[in-house]
Structure formats: structure tokens, C-alpha cells
Amino acid sequence: MTYATPSGLTSSAQSSTSLTYKWNAVAGAPKYRIQISPNADMSGASFYRFSSNTGEIRSLKPNTKYYAKVRVITLDGGNLSPYSSAVAAKTLAAPVLSAITNGLSVASYNVKCDNCFDGLPNELTWSGRRDAVVSTIVSKVPDVVGVQEASQGWLKNETRPGGLSQFEDLQERLYKRGINYQLTNAKRNNCVNDVTPTNCVYADRGASQGTKILYNKGTVDLVSQGSVALPKLSAGDNTRYLAWSVLRQRSTGKSFFFGDTQLDSSKASGYYELRKAQTSAIVSAIARLNTGKLPVITVGDFNSHKWTDPSNAPYDVMVGAGYVDPLGNTYKNDAPSAFATAELRIRANYDSYNGFERKARARNTTGNGTYLDYIFTSKMRVGKWETVINIDSAGNFIGTIPSDHNMIHAVVQLP
Template sequence: MSSFRWHAPFVVLFAVLSLAVNPGTASADPTVEPPPSASVDAASSPSATAPAGTPIAPSADPTLTPTPSPVPLSFGPANARATMIAFSWTPLPAAVGYRLRLATSAGGPALHEVTGTRAAALVSGLAANTRYWAQVEALDAFGTPIGAPSSELAVTTPYPLNAPLPQVTTNSSVSVTVSWLKPAKGTTVQLEWKAPGKKAKLTRPSGTKLVKNGLKAKTVYTVRARLLKGKTPVSDWSAPTTATTPDGDPLRVASYNVQCANCRAWSPRRQGVADTIINAKLDVVGIQEASVAELKGTHTSQFEDLARLVAPAGYRMTNLVRFNCRNSKTDRKCRSTDRGASGAVRIIYNTATVRLISSGSRQLADVPGFGADRFITWAIFEHTINGKRFLFTSTHLEPRNDSGGSRHFYTIRNAQARKVAQTIAAHRGNLPVIAVGDYNSTKWDVPTNGPYDIMRAAGFIDPLGNSYHSTTSTSGATVEKRINTQFASYNDLQPQARRTDGVNGSNPDYIFTSKMRVLEWETVLKVNAAGRFIGTPPSDHNLIRATVLLP
């Protein structure tokens, strides 16, 4: 309780013995101690009560009629607790005593009445969280009112306990956590939860936190809390706290050509490839050139070894089958059976953030004798944070280049790209799509960047806007933040990282999307200030990654 305002010439003392209580009225609370600045001297205090019809102050001369003071009575600040209110007022020079009346309505009958000689009173036995109206009048030596009473003062008693202070943490676009300190013994927390345009909902959770799921993205929610004892409130509501759910939940996707084990020794760089994936904190990554051939001296293929390396970090491969044969361990004397195998093209996902719903593959061979080892692998995932599903694909198109004006391999790549688009159309339904891979075609290819044009014509977006022969322009780009996009995705193991002076590098690797926000794009590499690689990259391609928001 804050201190009272004391007024000269009197020192206001909260001494219960100084209050005269009329029959049937509330009395001052003898258990309440006076403020530290006040003192109580029972010996020097006037009598708290006086017989009816006798003067309040014996020292006053009853033959004298006091002159009413022209100064009106006025209250000082009232100090209220749950069951009591301390009043003080400016004393009148002509007054010998005072009468305080307390009502539960403005101008209503007195519920409590206290008389005394001091310009202060303490009324106890009140109800918590209740509004009272107080009025005081000055009395002469015979208890007769002097002048007009004061104006009414409205005071509300507080609840006995302070309101809890809820803390709100946003978990995702569809979930928040509300937490609070352990409430007082015998009480429970009641939360009020309100969404825009909706009726407030009340809940009484146990413990000290509540996870609220099933919310709407990009929405402001209001939370407040109070304490209950049984069904009775024992605290006021806390101040409202708001929580705004974000527009979406970031999903990190990537494409990574890990360079085949037959192309370059796998053993010295296998951990580097795995660490590149793990350190990028990816949710889903499309892998290329993780060959199905067994590593020298082992019975394990390159893609199987990579799957084992990333498993401790919570990553899994959608399919661990080598061949689409009845005996899936070998393609010798293969009796064809669709097992979802996809050659050196694979998909790795983070089990903590996405859930695999279904998966499959399709061979991309379109010209006899060419492309038998080319695949698209696909998977439908569900984002565990918000339940949104999406289609993800990984592919690796024909790598050989034409010479002497030939368009042979150019034609094969285009045919394979069309099958990629057809496969996506066959499995996407209404799902958003992220299509990644090594398309083995750049904006500088002749006669055109065919696979790029085919994917764009099928309705997919290149977030970088890395269109044909572009340097500083980024037509159709959707990415909001760029990191190292000036570097090429194919590093060719050169000491000096390949880059352009423009915005985008020359990339054979792509991340295509359907319509969605792309928050960030990074070409992942470690270079010094001079643009030279720090150490030798674990693959001849740099991992490319994008952070997207599923619609």
C-alpha cells in the first residue's frame, strides 16, 4: 500500500482506536498496522467512542457554536486493498470530528459508517473487486454536521492476488505457446484467447504452459490471464498480450550434385559431402551422381554410404533400392519390377521437419541407346510444422555436349526435360512443387537453354530470374535475398571460384518452383576475400539452396 498524503495542521494516523463506530456499521480493522510514517499512541489518543448526545471532544465548549468553514471538505488519495480502504481528507479548522459514510452505489444508503476525531479512516471487512462511494462530513462538538458534506469519492477494491503475466512465443504460422509462472497454491490460471472477429474463448489449462495449434497464418491473436479459486476470480485480468503468426514457415530445399565415386575418389571427400548437407540445415535436398555401383572393396554403393553418413543427423533417403529388378541388388539378368529406384538421382529429407507421404521414379530414356541411366525421382512430403504438403523432384539430364553443329544431345536433354514436366503434372494434383536438379544446360548454351525454357513454359518459376544471356537483369526473379548468387553452381574444382560480374552465375543446376515466396537463395561455397576456395570442395558442383514459404 502506498503512503497516504498527510495534510497540515494534522498528522493523519491510522489508529483504529481513534475511530468511533456507530452501532450496525463497519469498524476499523484492528489487525491492520499503520504505515511506517505514522505512529499510534494509545495513551494520548482521544476516546474512540462517545455516548450518544455527548460532545465528541470533551475539551470543546458546548456553549459555543462553531462557525462553519467556507473551505469545502475534499478527499485526499484513497488507498485500497482487497478488503479494506484507507481514506484521508483535508481537515476543517472548525471541525471537532468527522463522519465517513460508505455506500455501494452513488448516492445510495450507507453500508458502512465511521465517526472519529481525525481526518482519516480505515474501513475493513469489504468485498474484493467492488466499487464503493465514500462521503465525509464535518461535525461539531455535539456531532452536528457543519456545512455541506464532501463530494462522493468512488473507490474500487482490488482483487487479493496479482494477475499472472502470460508470455507468448510463436512456434510457427499455425502454433504459439503461452507460458506463465506457477500460480499461488489453491488457484488455477484461466486464459482468454481471442482471434480477430471471433468470440473470445476461455480455457483453464493445467501446468505452466499451453501450446495452441490450428491457428491461421498472418493473424494477430490476443491473450490475457487471471487467477481463479474454484470458479471465483481472485485476480484481475492481465494486460492483453498479442501474438502474430507469421505468413508461413520457412522450408529449406536444395540441389547437390555430389560427383560420382568413379569420377573422383570418394573416400577422402565423403564426410565433406555429408557435412555440406548437414551444415546447410536442409529440410529436403535433391542429390545427383550418387552412384549405385559398389565402392571398391565394399558391398556398399555411393548413395547407400551417403545415406548412412547423414542418418545420425536425422536425415533419411526416400528410397534405398538400387535397381528396378526383381533382385534389386544387381541389374544383371534383370527381371524388370518397379521398385521406385532412381539410379544416381536421390532425395534426402530431414525427418524432424518433413514427413514422407509417397515417392516414386521414372526413367527418362527417350532415344534408343541413350539416357537409360537418367531418372526423375519424386516424393510428396508433409511439413510437420503446419501440415502443408508439397511435391519435390530431383533429376539429372544428359551431360554430354554436342560438337560440330550437332544438336543430338541438346535434343535428348529437351526430351528428358519434357518428361520431367510430364511426371510432375502426373503427381502434383493441387500441390505446390519444388523441382531441383542438374539439368546440364546453362544460359550460355547453344542454340538455347532448352530444358530451362521447357520448365518455364510448363509454368515453373526460376527464383533467380537467370534467363538466357542475362547479366545484370533478373527478369521474373522472385527471390527476396541473395547470397553468393554471382558464383556458378559448377565449380569444376578450380582454385578460383567461377563467377560473373553480373547478378547470377552460369548455372547448370536449378531450383524451380511453382508460385510461392522464396525468402532466400544461396550458392553454398567457402571462398576467401580474393574469391579463391578455402580448401578443396568435396564436389565439382556447389550446393545450391533456397528458403521458401509453402502457399
């Protein structure tokens, strides 16, 4: 069976690194292929498949004219129509930006809970890897870092009265490295006696289990803080939280809203929908709590990525609410979208989850890796994004692997 040649091909949107095309749909067409080249004779062309009559071509050169054609194809790539005539479109010139001044350094880091030891190759217990976690954070000295799985449970072999939680241990060790990191909320449990959950009489203490925010008291001031419990599927599920704070950057006097979360990780039936509901609850909570309409930075382990089926629901909810992923790491695509805001990308091709594998996971050499962990922002400049890993020239971790997740770090400029 043959199909009509698609008509009406045009470039409907342009950026410095991408061109978006649309064309008239062909009735019954299974799929389409776009052929694109910087040369009018179509030499050196690249090819892209699309399921509908629109598509974005990424990773193009700025200020460059490209020629494109479209045809109908089968689901597995067989030709069903001739190519259309070529149309020309030009990418925009790369923007010239001034250097960011008074940058705000932020990070997200799942440090893996002390009592979650799996005995994986290269995995050490918390006592064996905590100094590596501290060194990773100190290497970037973020003004604010949201951590996940820094458990409120007492560490084993800790003899001081009242015990010591994992997040308290982390804060103390950071402080001993000469940086005055403080917890926005140091409560362990939402109980009248927050030190232990035993015989708990409920009281909202702003506790958020292992989801904690640490801030550098030398560079930012704490204005307010709290936590919001997120929906869960059954009473026996571990409660997930949005830990939140309003902070003020000392160098500019500007305030901002910072959120930190870890969504449920279960792959069982109903939990895809739960993660979507939990993210919707986060969006609603920020809208309710951010009464001053401050710039927003939300970080965390969303336990969903661009290859999750049927979709990366938490990502879609955040972007749908107007928040920006600086990497433009959209569904089933490694190339940054036209909406990516990171001006400098460092090791963004590495995955945020490493599984304690000695060889650091990377999907590609230049695009975006696979991320469970995110830094979402409201509209603001993002001068730098980095996946923070200590690796050798062969891509192997050097020394102790700090956690099964890599820290992600960004430098932003508050509007």
C-alpha cells in the first residue's frame, strides 16, 4: 500500500539548537520520517521518526540553514510514500549572555539510608562511605542541598544519650569540615517527643523523615520551614514528604522557596499513579505555601525517569505546572529540548543512579543521561549544571563510591 506524499511541511518553531516541523497529516499514516541536512543536495543527512505530523529535531548547530523533507513510513521504517519537496529553515544564533553574578549554588543528593545496606559489589555501609558523601558535598559547597534517605533512625553503635540519626551525623561531619551547614528542620519525628517514634503522640514538628534540607549559614538565612505529608496508597506505606523552606541569599537579599522530596519507589500496581498524585500534591503545596510568589527551586528523587512506562508522570506534572528542567531531558530523548536552560553542562550524559557499579553509568557521550533525580526551577537563569562524580579517564569511580545516586548540582541566578 502506498500513501500520498505529505504536504505543507514547514518549520513552526526555531531555537539555537533545534527546529520544530509540522506538516499536513496523511490519512492512516503509521509513522513519518524526516530527512534533514545542512546541504541543499541532502548529502550528510540525518533521519528521524515521528508518530504524528509534528516533530522537533534537536542537537543542531546555531545560526545554520537546514533542509528537510518528510515521507510516510511503516512502523518499522519501510517507505510508504515519496519524500516531499525540501524546505529550508535556519536555527537561531546562540544567545550571548553575560556572566552570572551572585550565583546561588544548589544540589540534590540521595545519600542512601543507613539501614538500607544491600551488600552490592563496591557498596559500603554508611560508616564506610559517609566521609565520601561529605567530600562530595564539600567539593561544590552548595548554598542549599536537599538530601534524601538521610534517615531519622538511630545509627548502630552510637552510644551518646538519645542516639544519633543519619541526618544529624551528616550535618555534624559537614560542620567539622569547616562549613556551617545547618538543618532547616532538625526534628526526627512528628511526635510530641520527636526524638523517638516509640509511644508517639502526634504533633506536627515539621519533620520529614530522611528528606532534609541543609543550608550554608554563611551564605543564606533561614526565613521559614516545614513539611507536607504526601498521599500514599496504603496505611503501611512509608510516608513521603515535601520538606520546604524559604531562604534568603545574603549576597543579594533575595528570598526563594526551596523544596525537597523523595517519591515512592514501588513498581507495584498503582504506584505509577501514586507518584503522579504525589507530584500534584507537591505542586499544590508550593502554590499554597509560596505566598510571596518567590522564585522556586524543587529538588529530589522522583523515582521516575524518561524511560518509565507509560510516561515520566512526575516530570510531566512539574513541567505542566510551569517548572523548568534545566537539562530539557524529555521523554525517550537524549538530546536537550529547546526549553533547556542550562548554559554549561558538565557530565550531564551520566545517569543520576549508579547502583554502586564501578563503571559510572552513561547513556551517551554528549546528550542527557537517565535521571531519577531532578532540580526543577521556576523561570531563572541556570549558569551551570553538573552531575558530580569522581571518575578516572576510563569512566570508573575513584575510591569509595559515596552512594547509589550521584549528587546533581546547579548554579542559578535568582531573578
